Amino acid sequence: xxxxxxxxxxxxxxxxxxxxxxxxxxxxxxxxxxxxxxxxxxxxxxxxxxxxxxxxxxxxxxxxxxxxxxxxxxxxxxxxxxxxxxxxxxxxxxxxxxxxxxxxxxxxxxxxxxxxxxxxxxxxxxxxxxxxxxxxxxxxxxxxxxxxxxxxxxxxxxxxxxxxxxxxxxxxxxxxxxxxxxxxxxxxxxxxxxxxxxxxxxxxxxxxxxxxxxxxxxxxxxxxxxxxxxxxxxxxxxxxxxxxxxxxxxxxxxxxxxxxxxxxxxxxxxxxxxxxxxxxxxxxxxxxxxxxxxxxxxxxxxxxxxxxxxxxxxxxxxxxxxxxxxxxxxxxxxxxxxxxxxxxxxxxxxxxxxxxxxxxxxxxxxxxxxxxxxxxxxxxxxxxxxxxxxxxxxxxxxxxxxxxxxxxxxxxxxxxxxxxxxx
Amino acid sequence: xxxxxxxxxxxxxxxxxxxxxxxxxxxxxxxxxxxxxxxxxxxxxxxxxxxxxxxxxxxxxxxxxxxxxxxxxxxxxxxxxxxxxxxxxxxxxxxxxxxxxxxxxxxxxxxxxxxxxxxxxxxxxxxxxxxxxxxxxxxxxxxxxxxxxxxxxxxxxxxxxxxxxxxxxxxxxxxxxxxxxxxxxxxxxxxxxxxxxxxxxxxxxxxxxxxxxxxxxxxxxxxxxxxxxxxxxxxxxxxxxxxxxxxxxxxxxxxxxxxxxxxxxxxxxxxxxxxxxxxxxxxxxxxxxxxxxxxxxxxxxxxxxxxxxxxxxxxxxxxxxxxxxxxxxxxxxxxxxxxxxxxxxxxxxxxxxxxxxxxxxxxxxxxxxxxxxxxxxxxxxxxxxxxxxxxxxxxxxxxxxxxxxxxxxxxxxxxxxxxxxxxxxxxxxxxxxxxxxxxx
Numbered sequence: 123x124x125x126x127x128x129x130x131x132x133x134x135x136x137x138x139x140x141x142x143x144x145x146x147x148x149x150x151x152x153x154x155x156x157x158x159x160x161x162x163x164x165x166x167x168x169x170x171x172x173x174x175x176x177x178x179x180x181x182x183x184x185x186x187x188x189x190x191x192x193x194x195x196x197x198x199x200x201x202x203x204x205x206x207x208x209x210x211x212x213x214x215x216x217x218x219x220x221x222x223x224x225x226x227x228x229x230x231x232x233x234x235x236x237x238x239x240x241x242x243x244x245x246x247x248x249x250x251x252x253x254x255x256x257x258x259x260x261x262x263x264x265x266x267x268x269x270x271x272x273x274x275x276x277x278x279x280x281x282x283x284x285x286x287x288x289x290x291x292x293x294x295x296x297x298x299x300x301x302x303x304x305x306x307x308x309x310x311x312x313x314x315x316x317x318x319x320x321x322x323x324x325x326x327x328x329x330x331x332x333x334x335x336x337x338x339x340x341x342x343x344x345x346x347x348x349x350x351x352x353x354x355x356x357x358x359x360x361x362x363x364x365x366x367x368x369x370x371x372x373x374x375x376x377x378x379x380x381x382x383x384x385x386x387x388x389x390x391x392x393x394x395x396x397x398x399x400x401x402x403x404x405x406x407x408x409x410x411x412x413x414x415x416x417x418x419x420x421x422x423x424x425x426x427x428x429x430x431x432x433x434x435x436x437x438x439x440x441x442x443x444x445x446x447x448x449x450x451x452x453x454x455x456x457x458x459x460x461x462x463x464x465x466x467x468x469x470x471x472x473x474x475x476x477x478x479x480x481x482x483x484x485x486x487x488x489x490x491x492x493x494x495x496x497x498x499x500x501x502x503x504x505x506x507x508x509x510x511x512x513x514x515x516x517x518x519x520x521x522x523x524x525x526x527x528x529x530x531x532x533x534x535x536x537x538x539x540x541x542x543x544x545x
Numbered sequence: 546x547x548x549x550x551x552x553x554x555x556x557x558x559x560x561x562x563x564x565x566x567x568x569x570x571x572x573x574x575x576x577x578x579x580x581x582x583x584x585x586x587x588x589x590x591x592x593x594x595x596x597x598x599x600x601x602x603x604x605x606x607x608x609x610x611x612x613x614x615x616x617x618x619x620x621x622x623x624x625x626x627x628x629x630x631x632x633x634x635x636x637x638x639x640x641x642x643x644x645x646x647x648x649x650x651x652x653x654x655x656x657x658x659x660x661x662x663x664x665x666x667x668x669x670x671x672x673x674x675x676x677x678x679x680x681x682x683x684x685x686x687x688x689x690x691x692x693x694x695x696x697x698x699x700x701x702x703x704x705x706x707x708x709x710x711x712x713x714x715x716x717x718x719x720x721x722x723x724x725x726x727x728x729x730x731x732x733x734x735x736x737x738x739x740x741x742x743x744x745x746x747x748x749x750x751x752x753x754x755x756x757x758x759x760x761x762x763x764x765x766x767x768x769x770x771x772x773x774x775x776x777x778x779x780x781x782x783x784x785x786x787x788x789x790x791x792x793x794x795x796x797x798x799x800x801x802x803x804x805x806x807x808x809x810x811x812x813x814x815x816x817x818x819x820x821x822x823x824x825x826x827x828x829x830x831x832x833x834x835x836x837x838x839x840x841x842x843x844x845x846x847x848x849x850x851x852x853x854x855x856x857x858x859x860x861x862x863x864x865x866x867x868x869x870x871x872x873x874x875x876x877x878x879x880x881x882x883x884x885x886x887x888x889x890x891x892x893x894x895x896x897x898x899x900x901x902x903x904x905x906x907x908x909x910x911x912x913x914x915x916x917x918x919x920x921x922x923x924x925x926x927x928x929x930x931x932x933x934x935x936x937x938x939x940x941x942x943x944x945x946x947x948x949x950x951x952x953x954x955x956x957x958x959x960x961x962x963x964x965x966x967x968x969x970x971x972x973x974x975x976x977x978x979x980x981x982x983x984x985x
Contacts, residue, residue, distance in 0.1 A: 124780060126631035126675050130667035132642040161593060164921050192842070200852070204842035209907065211914035230918055260880060261851070261858035267810035268878075271706040371808070373699040406640050418692025421700050441700050473641045480643015480662050484596050488925040 134517075135479040140509055141492040143324070146334065148342035150318045154334070155496060156325040159489035165234060165327035166490055167337070169225040169245060170497075173290060174315050174350035181293040182303050183311040186258065188218035190308065191225065191316075193254040195247040200254055203240060212237045214244075220291055221353070221431040222501065223315065231328050235336055242340040245316055250308045259300045266297060273369060273376035273542040274441055280365045281378040284538040285435055289355045314350040322500075326493035355432040357382060363538040366545065375447040375543025379454070380437030383531050385429040386502040390527060392515035394436070397527045398427045399474050400466055401457060402438055404481075406473070408457045409438065417453065419446045429502065436531060444544040451545075461528040465521035478516045572947045573930050575760075576767040577938075580774060582783035584754035587934050587943055588770045589762035591927060597663035597763035598928050601673055602935040604758075605751040606653040607728040608791060608869065616730020619650040620694050620739055621747050625657065627686030629676035642668045650728050653868045654939065660928060663764035667773055674777035677757065680748060687741055694736050698729050706809045707979060717803050718817040718872055718975040722794040753784025758938045762931040794819070794870060801975040806982055811858070811878045812885055813979040816892065818873040818968045823866055824940060829952045830960040831864050831873065831968075836912040837904060837961065838862040838875070838895070843911070846875070849895055855880055856888045868940075873968055885978055896969040903958040916953050 143155035173184050192207075192214060193200040207214045210233035215226045225245065229237050269275045279294050286292025314320075323341070360381040384390055395403070402409035402425025409423045423440035442450040466474075485491055499508045576588045607618050625648070626635045639646055644661030659669045702708045711727045719725035730736055759778070761770045797819060820831050839846050839862035846860045860877035875896075879888045923929050937946040 124776065126671070126678070129632075129638050130665075130671050132665040132668055133662075135643050135662050162921055162924055164918075201843065201848055205911070208841055208843040208915060209911045211916075211918035213918070228918070228922065230921060257852060257855060260855070264811055264858040264878065264881065268706050271808075271810065273704065373704045374696065404640065405645075406636050414693055415689060418689040419696070421693055421697040441696075441704070443696055443699065473637065476643045477640040477645075480665075481645065483643065483662055484645065484660050487594060487596070487927065490925065 134476050135483050138479070138483050138486065138509075138513060140486070140495060140506060141489070142506060143493065143496050148323075148338045150342050150345065150347075152318050152321050152323055152341060154323040154325060154337070155493075155500070156329050156334075157489050157493045157496065158329060159326070160328050161489070163231045163328055165229060165231060165325065165329050165333065166493070167227045167229075168324040168493075169241075170322045170324060170501075171223050171225075171315050171320050173219075173221055173223060173353045174320065175311065176290050176353045176355075178288045178293065180302070180307050181288070181290070181295060182299050183307050184223060184290070184315065185218045185295075186255075186303055187250075187308050187311045187315070188216045188223045189262075190250050190254065190258055191216050191248050192244055193258070194249050194251045195243045196249060197243055197247070198240070200251075203244060206240050207237060210237050214241065231333065234333060238336055238340045242345075245341075246345050248312055248316075250305050250312070252305050255303070255305055255308070259303055263297050263300045266295070266300070273372060273374065274439075276367060276542045277376035277378040277439070277540045280367065280540045280542070281380070281437065281538060284363045284365060284540070285360065285380075285382060286355070286357060286433070289357075290353055291355065291430060291433065313348055317348045317350075318345050319347045320350055324493055324497060326489045353432075357433055360536045360538060362536055365538070365540040367540075367542040369543050372444055372543035374441045375444050375541055375545060376439075376441050377447070377451065377454075377539075377541055378437060378439045379537050379539040380425075380435060381533065381537050383427060383434045383436040385431070385434035386498070386504065386508070388434070390530070391427070391429065391434070392512045393519055393523055393527050394427055394531060395512075396474065396478065396516060396519050397461065397524050397531070398425050398436065399478055400470070400524065401425050401461060404477060406477070408460070409440075409454065412457060413440065413442075413450055413453050417446070417449075419443060419450045419453075431501070447541065447543065447545040451539075455534060458528070458532050458534060462525065462532060464525070466524050468521070471519075471521060471524075475516050479513070482513070482516075573924065573934065575934055575943055577943065578771060580754065580779045582754040582779060582781055583786070584774070584778050584781075585758045585938060586770070586774050586778075587758070587760045587938060588765065588767040589760065589930055589934060590765060590767065591763050591930075594763050594927055595663055596660055596927065597666045597669070597761065597765050598658060598660050598931040599666070599669040599673060600656065600658040600760045600762070600928070600931040600935050601677075602758045602760075602939060603655045603657075603751060604756045604787065604939060605655055606651050607726065607730075608652050608723040609751070609787075609789065610723065610726070612723070612726075613735070614739070614743060615726045615732075615735045616694070616698075616728070617735070617739065617743065617747060618655055619728045619730070620690060620736055621744065622648050622650045622655050622657075623690040623694055624680065624686060624744060625676055627683050627690065628681035629672075630679035630681060632672060632675050633681065635672055635676065638668060639672055644669065652724055652728055654936070656932060656935065658928060658932065666761070666765060666769075670773045670777040674781065677752060677754070677778070678781050680744075682741060682745060684741060687739065687744060691736055691739060694729075695733055698733055698736065702727075702729055706807075707813060710815060710977065710979060713803065713805055714815055714817055714975070714977050717801050717977060718819070719794055721792050722869060723791055724794075724867065724869065724871075749784070751787055754778065754781055755783050755786040758935045760931045760935045760938075762934070763927050791869065797973045797975075800971045802978070803976070804978040804980060806980050809979065809981050811881065812981055813876065813878045814885060814889055814892070815874065815876040815977040815979065816889075817975045817977075818970075819973055820864060820871050820873045820964075820968055822870050823868045827960070827964055829949070830956045830964050833909070833912050833916070833953065833956050834899070834961050834964060835862050835864050835873065836915060837908060838899070840912060840915060845895055845899070846877075846892075850877065850891055854891055856883050856891050885980070889976070896965070900962065900965045900969055902962075904961050906958070909956070909958055909961070913953055913956075917950070920950065
């Protein structure tokens, strides 16, 4: 007779295999890291540029250049670029990140030879036509106006600014910043940042010698080098900061609290990720169990650890009914204090270990995910021993260690606490 | 950061990643069998991953709700995580074996899925079969999830600029069919008033082997899946097959218009047209039509209305892909200072153009090529494949997934013109003006 009350046997994930990329160079010394897979006839090529020459008076320089890259070269109009890329069923995306800006091409192998020259033209000869810039500014300002009505977005902006001030990590973009964007500033930034000496290429997919030749033929020559200073920031330790933005008509309040922590390079980082997981890093976390599943105050609550090049930070975020805003805050601080004062029980810790290992295994789903794992360590200046240490830490961390980390990093007396809505 | 789940509405177009299959492309292979209680099971073997997916689709969505108790299918989805008859907690044992889960409700279906290390697959069978057998029907869980879903309602629909558009647009476009309400429900009170007796009745009506499709994918063998399915699911009583008999929408013969004023920064316009359901032969032509109008930066609406005429800061066209006759939607936010009349006229000018002029060969090839790419890329995701198999099996045969490419390729310029003519008529349109208070 089937016993449905008895859970089936299971195993903890024992081995996790990482596919390490092969490193080669184009003729002009651009490093290319290739993770190969022959499963599908497709390839993803990422051109990654460090953010450079930070100027707090022109906070949109890098952001606007990234967004407007595909809006025209001497050879092609914005529309022609889009039509060419779309005709070959390719996807061309630009993404601004806090440390790097990335240009990504997704293409079927059979069309790679047709689309690479277009990408080369865009990366080496973008012109940022004034007419396109005017449209960009107008539409971005409109998007910002909509976003400024979202409590969640406002709380993020306030939080980042409190932690990171007027650096690239924290600057509070306002409408006036868009009005101040000049075409010449974009051309300057483009020349400084989008050049071979500041470029790393990450390839994932079916990418053989022939594909490499195509890539080298386009990007290994006829691309002017220039000089730039990589962004570098340092920050004062967090101090207690409370920001309350009242929105009298709100039905929910956005809460975001946290503080500076450490980044991936620090020896505590893996342990901190485990602590974070227990507190608010997965569906079964303490915050979720208490504030959503027991109290029903919110649709969701979570916490996270973010690793940037020059900083790391910890945050808790949620949106709660305005009537329960202060009750939710009380519960959040209660959960933090529990972790600082009491040991996590072995049963819960074992669950978190298994969950995190399964989650790591599941995050290596395809060749793209393997390349993503490489990017995490490469741009932090680390190697694959980072993952070995991480997995080992997940398997072996003690409850005492977690409690110590909670006391070291969850110092509520130096938290930044942002509330947008009503309390 | 945790991804909130046990949640939300199916994002439009989620199931659009069907698409072109050329003969060279790999197929999503599967084996299929039916248990003695009527549960359909499909298996997709993929040895390239150490993971497994268990996806279960229940043939019930918001369209099957009582008009006085809307939002119930979605609320019920939340309750499926509140413990089952023999297992007090659903999430905990799954996390303990390294697994994760999620679910969504649409107007048509409710879909639950688990990903976990393949060697622990049996845990997924144990959990998923027990909640098909029976729930714990805990009062505490009902009370909490009513609160959670109420907060979801506020977070996603009420406390966001333009968040309630679909709460207004659906009842404008549909007068009879149950698509006239959104999956979250017509109003908060419907959720707040849910009773345990409703929960039990809903479970008995819809949650049984006859109304479900199970797909297992990943590093698994069909033989093993069959044994596990027979062990865990076959003992569940088959239940009654739910026979759907929804009142269908009558032909719309008059233009419908509604104006909403709200505290939003920009004027916006939403125009909805009726289109055939997902099983219509013309579905593929409609899908391509929406791409021609609005698929990316080379599309017509983007170039004409946003770039050239600068009337909109944001403009989109998309289809609802619903099983019963659906909607073709054009929506945009106006550039400040542009009158709503001028913006609307410009949308109609583009629609008139596609009604009267044949799409150029290159333009049609372009959207077909794009569809082909989307398909190849979607094969990299195990969960997508499993979900798609379940959905196409619901459509009648999972193998439709592998035959759709041909359907897209068959679409001709004449088809695009014909369906545009049939669809883009003032008299069958529903237009919502969503205006800022300031411009009142």
